[in-house]
Amino acid sequence: xxxxxxxxxxxxxxxxxxxxxxxxxxxxxxxxxxxxxxxxxxxxxxxxxxxxxxxxxxxxxxxxxxxxxxxxxxxxxxxxxxxxxxxxxxxxxxxxxxxxxxxxxxxxxxxxxxxxxxxxxxxxxxxxxxxxxxxxxxxxxxxxxxxxxxxxxxxxxxxxxxxxxxxxxxxxxxxxxxxxxxxxxxxxxxxxxxxxxxxxxxxxxxxxxxxxxxxxxxxxxxxxxxxxxxxxxxxxxxxxxxxxxxxxxxxxxxxxxxxxxxxxxxxxxxxxxxxxxxxxxxxxxxxxxxxxxxxxxxxxxxxxxxxxxxxxxxxxxxxxxxxxxxxxxxxxxxxxxxxxxxxxxxxxxxxxxxxxxxxxxxxxxxxxxxxxxxxxxxxxxxxxxxxxxxxxxxxxxxxxxxxxxxxxxxxxxxxxxxxxxxxxxxxxxxxxxxxxxxxxxxxxxxxxxxxxxxxxxxxxxxxxxxxxxxxxxxxxxxxxxxxxxxxxxxxxxxxxxxxxx
Amino acid sequence: xxxxxxxxxxxxxxxxxxxxxxxxxxxxxxxxxxxxxxxxxxxxxxxxxxxxxxxxxxxxxxxxxxxxxxxxxxxxxxxxxxxxxxxxxxxxxxxxxxxxxxxxxxxxxxxxxxxxxxxxxxxxxxxxxxxxxxxxxxxxxxxxxxxxxxxxxxxxxxxxxxxxxxxxxxxxxxxxxxxxxxxxxxxxxxxxxxxxxxxxxxxxxxxxxxxxxxxxxxxxxxxxxxxxxxxxxxxxxxxxxxxxxxxxxxxxxxxxxxxxxxxxxxxxxxxxxxxxxxxxxxxxxxxxxxxxxxxxxxxxxxxxxxxxxxxxx
Numbered sequence: 001x002x003x004x005x006x007x008x009x010x011x012x013x014x015x016x017x018x019x020x021x022x023x024x025x026x027x028x029x030x031x032x033x034x035x036x037x038x039x040x041x042x043x044x045x046x047x048x049x050x051x052x053x054x055x056x057x058x059x060x061x062x063x064x065x066x067x068x069x070x071x072x073x074x075x076x077x078x079x080x081x082x083x084x085x086x087x088x089x090x091x092x093x094x095x096x097x098x099x100x101x102x103x104x105x106x107x108x109x110x111x112x113x114x115x116x117x118x119x120x121x122x123x124x125x126x127x128x129x130x131x132x133x134x135x136x137x138x139x140x141x142x143x144x145x146x147x148x149x150x151x152x153x154x155x156x157x158x159x160x161x162x163x164x165x166x167x168x169x170x171x172x173x174x175x176x177x178x179x180x181x182x183x184x185x186x187x188x189x190x191x192x193x194x195x196x197x198x199x200x201x202x203x204x205x206x207x208x209x210x211x212x213x214x215x216x217x218x219x220x221x222x223x224x225x226x227x228x229x230x231x232x233x234x235x236x237x238x239x240x241x242x243x244x245x246x247x248x249x250x251x252x253x254x255x256x257x258x259x260x261x262x263x264x265x266x267x268x269x270x271x272x273x274x275x276x277x278x279x280x281x282x283x284x285x286x287x288x289x290x291x292x293x294x295x296x297x298x299x300x301x302x303x304x305x306x307x308x309x310x311x312x313x314x315x316x317x318x319x320x321x322x323x324x325x326x327x328x329x330x331x332x333x334x335x336x337x338x339x340x341x342x343x344x345x346x347x348x349x350x351x352x353x354x355x356x357x358x359x360x361x362x363x364x365x366x367x368x369x370x371x372x373x374x375x376x377x378x379x380x381x382x383x384x385x386x387x388x389x390x391x392x393x394x395x396x397x398x399x400x401x402x403x404x405x406x407x408x409x410x411x412x413x414x415x416x417x418x419x420x421x422x423x424x425x426x427x428x429x430x431x432x433x434x435x436x437x438x439x440x441x442x443x444x445x446x447x448x449x450x451x452x453x454x455x456x457x458x459x460x461x462x463x464x465x466x467x468x469x470x471x472x473x474x475x476x477x478x479x480x481x482x483x484x485x486x487x488x489x490x491x492x493x494x495x496x497x498x499x500x501x
Numbered sequence: 502x503x504x505x506x507x508x509x510x511x512x513x514x515x516x517x518x519x520x521x522x523x524x525x526x527x528x529x530x531x532x533x534x535x536x537x538x539x540x541x542x543x544x545x546x547x548x549x550x551x552x553x554x555x556x557x558x559x560x561x562x563x564x565x566x567x568x569x570x571x572x573x574x575x576x577x578x579x580x581x582x583x584x585x586x587x588x589x590x591x592x593x594x595x596x597x598x599x600x601x602x603x604x605x606x607x608x609x610x611x612x613x614x615x616x617x618x619x620x621x622x623x624x625x626x627x628x629x630x631x632x633x634x635x636x637x638x639x640x641x642x643x644x645x646x647x648x649x650x651x652x653x654x655x656x657x658x659x660x661x662x663x664x665x666x667x668x669x670x671x672x673x674x675x676x677x678x679x680x681x682x683x684x685x686x687x688x689x690x691x692x693x694x695x696x697x698x699x700x701x702x703x704x705x706x707x708x709x710x711x712x713x714x715x716x717x718x719x720x721x722x723x724x725x726x727x728x729x730x731x732x733x734x735x736x737x738x739x740x741x742x743x744x745x746x747x748x749x750x751x752x753x754x755x756x757x758x759x760x761x762x763x764x765x766x767x768x769x770x771x772x773x774x775x776x777x778x779x780x781x782x783x784x785x786x787x788x789x790x791x792x793x794x795x796x797x798x799x800x801x802x803x804x805x806x807x808x809x810x811x812x813x814x
Contacts, residue, residue: 043687217604221577271577271602277570315570316590319678323569371560424732457731459631498568498596
């Protein structure tokens with residue numbers, strides 16, 4: 001039994017021994033750790049002490065440097081002050097020693113003060129002027145054109161078919177007021193009002209030639225014009241009379257377009273987004289041609305009663321000094337609705353227009369020497385038009401519709417002119433005209449017009465032109481010789497428009 | 502098939518939109534200048550980041566640059582239009598601007614760069630009545646012939662470039678500073694070169710030289726033109742010759758844009774020296790840049806002053 005007890009006691013002893021061993025080991029570890037920690041602490045404290053010493057040293061050095069710099073700054077300031085004071089004293093002595101022309105009791109600073117006061121007043125006046133608002137502040141650009149034609153024609157108007165009498169005449173052809181301004185950031189507006197003296201009464205009644213809105217910021221290179229304007233057709237149709245390169249509008253334009261290409265409508269211009277200049281214009285309007293009659297829509301105008309027109313044009317630099325512009329144009333009025341009514345013809349018949357079509361090709365060759373273009377230049381412009389209209393023909397011109405028939409008349413017209421400039425003020429040229437009547441292509445007229453222009457300035461111009469007109473016998477008119485003296489002048493604002501280039 | 506088509510259409514639209522939306526600054530800044538001096542300044546400041554087209558080639562009258570339709574596509578695509586200002590370009594620019602259909606460069610927009618901003622004009626007329634000729638209503642516009650005032654134009658060009666292409670600001674600044682340093686050195690040299698000609702009188706065909714004369718202490722006696730844009734009458738030429746003789750004016754300047762006949766006649770009758778001076782880079786050979794042009798002008802003036810013959814009585 002003791003064996004069992006001895007075994008238990010042994011086990012317990014073993015356990016105790018083990019416990020003691022582990023405790024000792026643990027204690028020893030702690031002691032060792034403590035010792036190490038103590039070593040580390042000492043090391044750490046040493047390092048700390050070193051850092052502190054270093055910091056204190058740096059602080060001392062910084063403080064010493066700062067104090068040294070302060071001393072130096074103070075000394076420098078004192079020295080400069082002393083020097084400046086000495087200079088001031090020296091200058092004062094110099095001024096005191098200088099002789100003076102000032103009257104007794106005068107203050108030497110008053111002259112300067114007066115000048116400063118005067119300058120201040122001037123500056124204030126300028127500033128005030130800039131802030132003034134004037135009633136005319138919002139006025140558009142306004143210009144005025146006068147154009148008088150003195151003429152002599154060898155034949156009377158009965159023989160020439162002209163609006164003006166033959167023989168000696170003085171005709172106030174244009175009394176033109178133009179105004180233009182920006183409407184808003186998106187569009188500009190312009191108005192051209194013109195009065196032309198009536199051949200019978202002499203009265204000049206003001207009419208609106210153009211009154212249109214033109215956009216300035218549409219995307220995709222588009223520009224819209226709407227209102228009353230000269231539609232883009234050909235090269236000279238949309239040029240005002242007084243701006244033509246010769247006295248009278250070419251016969252073909254007068255006959256097929258009807259003077260200036262005036263229309264009430266809208267047109268869109270597109271500049272093709274390519275490096276080469278190509279411009280396309282398409283438009284539609286009520287009427288086309290300032291001197292031609294309007295359609296007779298009655299109580300209802302269909303789309304076919306409108307005029308549709310367009311032009312495609314381009315430009316080429318042949319050399320730096322030579323260039324050419326070319327274009328093609330078209331005008332169609334599908335239903336002219338008896339435009340102008342029954343027009344009597346030389347052969348006794350009447351013709352009533354039912355449909356109107358005109359196509360044209362224009363080309364202009366320019367010599368614009370870059371260096372001297374104010375003094376020299378040359379232009380050769382040509383336009384060929386083809387009129388193709390349908391008419392209701394009444395052979396005997398009577399109200400009886402019996403015998404009436406539809407006829408299609410194709411007629412050709414062209415003009416070609418050259419103008420040479422050899423001086424800022426002087427240029428001369430020649431115009432050739434040919435037209436077949438829009439009602440009868442056998443009815444032909446030729447005209448030949450040399451001219452010379454004296455531009456006293458930008459705004460004052462005289463032109464002398466001789467014209468020989470030679471209609472054939474079918475027209476019933478007579479050949480005519482005419483001499484014209486045109487005087488055109490401008491006052492007020494004048495803009496070099498794109499169309500006048 | 503439909504899906505492929507849809508994809509193709511989408512790609513095409515995306516490409517088109519991307520092209521349309523591509524900022525101008527993504528590629529070079531497209532600049533159109535009216536005159537060649539402005540083109541030179543812009544190239545110097547813009548460097549490789551600008552593509553510059555000048556409407557004038559250098560030989561033209563600054564008021565008579567022709568309105569060529571070939572200019573229109575370039576102006577249509579331009580990011581900046583740089584002009585002299587003070588109405589210098591009134592004869593050709595408004596119509597071209599209208600035809601360009603480019604809203605970015607219209608008056609008042611950031612792309613419309615008036616280099617006269619900040620320049621105090623000389624000879625501002627009291628009246629713009631046409632009896633005074635083709636007056637410049639905002640003052641004499643030929644300030645760029647004064648290289649000190651040209652610095653203002655350079656700064657205006659720089660400011661505009663920085664607005665339209667801020668990503669290249671550093672390059673523009675470096676280029677501007679380098680060019681201005683070069684110009685300032687030349688200004689000092691020109692001033693010194695013309696010291697011997699101080700107070701010398703001269704006439705020219707058109708009133709181009711007002712600012713130049715003031716800067717370099719010369720005396721601008723008058724113009725051969727009766728009034729701006731109006732050729733001289735015989736009576737006016739007679740009185741000009743008489744006053745030139747009385748005041749001993751030794752130099753007649755002819756700008757290349759004007760015919761030689763009348764200036765040569767006046768020079769003969771007054772025994773003055775006739776010299777041809779450009780008003781824009783490229784106006785005469787070997788003046789392709791602004792500095793070369795000013796070098797030419799200064800040397801020609803100096804040589805003319807040195808050669809002055811006794812003025813005939």
